[in-house]
Amino acid sequence: MTDNDRLRVAVIIGSTRVGRFGPVPARWIAAHARGRGDLDVDMVDLADAGLPTVMGGDDESEPLPEPVAALGTRLAAADAFIVVTPVYNRGYPASLKNAVDWYFEEWSAKPVGFVSYGGAGGGLQAVEQLRNVFNEVHAHTVRSAVAFSDFPDRFDAQGRPTDAEGADAAAKELLDQLSWWALALKEARGRRPFTV
Incomplete structure (x- = not known):
């Protein structure tokens, strides 16, 4: 595989809350992505990004x-x-x-996968809402997702899922779909720029 064939995946830690759990599953899925050999990973922590919560007006000349x-x-x-x-x-x-609302073209015509965590529902309520949000910025959300219900009990002290076999299979399915769509959409954008 050449460097031109490799795909760049941004793993985004969505929570900025003090004491959040998000870095644990983020590191786990990032390790799976790196281990495939076809993906380069950029870990994006919104807690470190410092995005303003007040957006500017419609004056596009403003930096x-x-x-x-x-x-x-x-x-x-x-x-x-x-x-x-x-x-x-x-x-x-x-x-x-x-973070979604600050950008548009950056998301457009690219695939989005989800790793969620929560109580009994494993965070899937958040994922279903995010699918609608990402649709509005012309991103493609892949069908498979990884969800950890009752998450404090699902990881050991080293940050590994306690159901390693099931979690690893879900990660592979997600990453297989994500990389297929990423390559397909990258090739499509290369042939014809995406426009709204």
Whole structure:
């Protein structure tokens, strides 16, 4: 495999809450992605991104705030995204919505996969809402997702899933779909730029 064949995946930790669990499943899925041999991983932690929560007006001549421009460069370089999200009050974190709303072209015509965690539902309520949100920025969400219900009991002290066999199979399915769509959409964007 040449470097040109490799795909760049941004793994996005969606929660910025103090004491959050998100880095644990994010590191786990990132390790799976790196282990495939066809994916390069950029770990994006929204807690470190410093995105403003107040957006500018419609004046496009105004420069973007530096944190917005910096993250935008990383998102634009990605061929695909894995969003790691908890479920908060039957929805997804405000920090994640803020990150989606600052950008448009950076998401467009690229696939998005999900790793979620929560109580009995494993965060899937957040994922289902995010599918609608990403549709509006012309991203393609892949069908398979990884969900960890009752998450504190699903990982050991080293950050490995206690059901390694089941979790690894779910990760493979997600990454197989994500890489297929990433390659297909990258080739399509190369032939004809995506326009709205």
